Amino acid sequence: MLFLKMGPALAQGPILLRGRVVDAETHQPIPNAQVGVADNRIGTSTNEDGRFALSIPPALLGEQLEVALLGYRKYARALPPLPGPELRIELKIAPAALGEVQVTGSVLGIVREAVARIPRNYPTRPTQLTGFYRESDNDPAGQPRYLAEGLVLAFKESYLRRTADGEIQIKQSRKVDLRRDRTPIRIDWAGGPFIAHMGDFVHRRSEFIDAAHFKDYDYRLAPGSTFQDRAVYVITFGPKAGNRRAAFEGRMYIEQDSYAFLGAEWHYTPAGLRRGARDVADSRSLRVAYQPYAGRWHLKTVWWQTEAKLPVGPPLKFFGEFLTTAIDTAQTARPGYLERAQLYDVFLRNKVVYDSAFWQGHTTLLPAAALQKSLFDQQRQQQANSLFKPAEAGTHPQEKKPSAFDRFLRRFSYGTHAGAWPLAVPAAGLAVAYAPAGYGLQVQRAASVRAQDLTLFTQFEYEYALTRELAARLATQRLHRQFGGDGWEAGLSYQHNFTPRHRPFYGRAGLGYIRQTVDLPLGRFDNPDAGLRVAGTHLGADELSARLQTVIDALRPSLGLGLELSHRFELVADASYLVPLRSKTQLQLDEESGFFLFRSSATVDLPRADVDLRVNDQPTTRLPWQQQHWLLSIGLRYRVR
Known part of the structure; x- marks a missing residue:
């Protein structure tokens, strides 16, 4: 009787949809594809293995599932019956529509028009994004030294105002040390989840779309493609010949009809590293994408990577990513001071043992298979250690009591x-x-x-x-x-x-x-x-x-x-x-x-x-x-x- 009574209550909770996105011709997994339900009201992205997991509220079970990626035709189908087996989705390549164009002046005109239309294409009132954040530092072999993850709320000001600032609330978080046979790692990264604001190049009007810096850049039109069945301009940008002021080099994607920025990927030039990388980085790269919802474009993903040779210790290969999983366009109240994270606070002090059910009930970005294996191996090692050295009362098995100092x-x-x-x-x-x-x-x-x-x-x-x-x-x-x-x-x-x-x-x-x-x-x-x-x-x-x-x-x-x-x-x-x-x-x-x-x-x-x-x-x-x-x-x- 107890289980019968619990059944309806459990049915009211979110249902997990698992899927894998592959190329229709090569059958290879497709990473970074955008997965959305109900016109992208909730969504996620595929990991390096093309897999995703999306927590579907019961109210959205009748909605449409959409999968999109630049250069592919959009996939749109009704949600399958849930719960069910892993869904396999094949994306077909969309043919390029534009040839190489060398008229720099007209290309700059496209960028100017896209900047002028930001008030039409992006939110003009405050918006709250629910997002998932992950960061790690990889060793020279590519294995992560630690993993930090958090479920965060990102409060966005109107895009009418140019800003790189914004409030972040950390709702749930964990940090796991993945090194073997070493003392616990000390992680003092500041402002990690704030990449949801710092990486938003449209909101902050980054240098490569700032009219004051157009004179420093060379803009060219590359072969075009599509995104969500929309034709886009693919525009490359970089320093003009002999220019040593331009800080960035990369490419951006602008929709042909609305002139909305759909995304960009870029890296810092030597001049940009000297001016903007406070930690004396050797390289820094970003990739940012936006998604449509309720007639406007909203931040979807930020991917951030930094490499540096530190004076002490091994080389640093920092990787951080933010993924929007839900969008709230109602009149969102600005979070109070006590609820807001501070930019220069250490992101995560807590140490939580890896648990595959830790994010149960939340939409997250699935870790890659290699990372999942590292987490699983560590979990088994911790379980083995706990058999010989029980945790002290009141402390977590991985948590070390603070020293007197x-x-x-x-x-x-x-x-x-x-x-x-x-x-x-x-x-x-x-x-x-x-x-x-x-x-x-x-x-x-x-x-x-x-x-x-x-x-x-x-x-x-x-x-x-x-x-x-x-x-x-x-x-x-x-x-x-x-x-x-x-x-x-x-x-x-x-x-x-x-x-x-x-x-x-x-x-x-x-x-x-x-x-x-x-x-x-x-x-x-x-x-x-x-x-x-x-x-x-x-x-x-x-x-x-x-x-x-x-x-x-x-x-x-x-x-x-x-x-x-x-x-x-x-x-x-x-x-x-x-x-x-x-x-x-x-x-x-x-x-x-x-x-x-x-x-x-x-x-x-x-x-x-x-x-x-x-x-x-x-x-x-x-x-x-x-x-x-x-x-x-x-x-x-x-x-x-």
């Missing part, structure tokens, strides 16, 4: 600040004379102080989170403009998120103990006495320098605000009040010659009998600048994890 890094952040240091400085003339008893040194230096209302400072800080909101803080700071001086601060900071369901906006409070030196250089002079000792410190260098300084100890309570720019970066602004505890005036002498690691410094506290200090020709024991109380700063914080 990793746990420390997750609590660690650092940042840099700039601001105004509160120092009141009137214009004044300074003169100092110092003749230590028993030595031949006589220091007589003079300097002019300019009136100054604003003294700048920079600060570098480290924070370690004690709790979610409370952190220990250590910082160093330096003054700039006519005054110099280094300082440090130690204390606690508190941060509370006012918007836990949206982009974090923080209220900040802190209390620190600060010591800061404010000094005025007085220049360099020769040291006549190699045995000179000042305040118990030997200063035997041939050349010395002098400076007058104040050393301030204070408490620093602060209040401020913080705005998270990404999951790792935060913009902060603080207002602080200095509560002075003590202050002293000093004359400092520094060695300026000899090996810099062994140079010494000595300070003489003022007032002192052998030091004559004058301000505007009047004897004094105080320097003219005065420490004020209010301090303002703005900065950027970075979280390691």
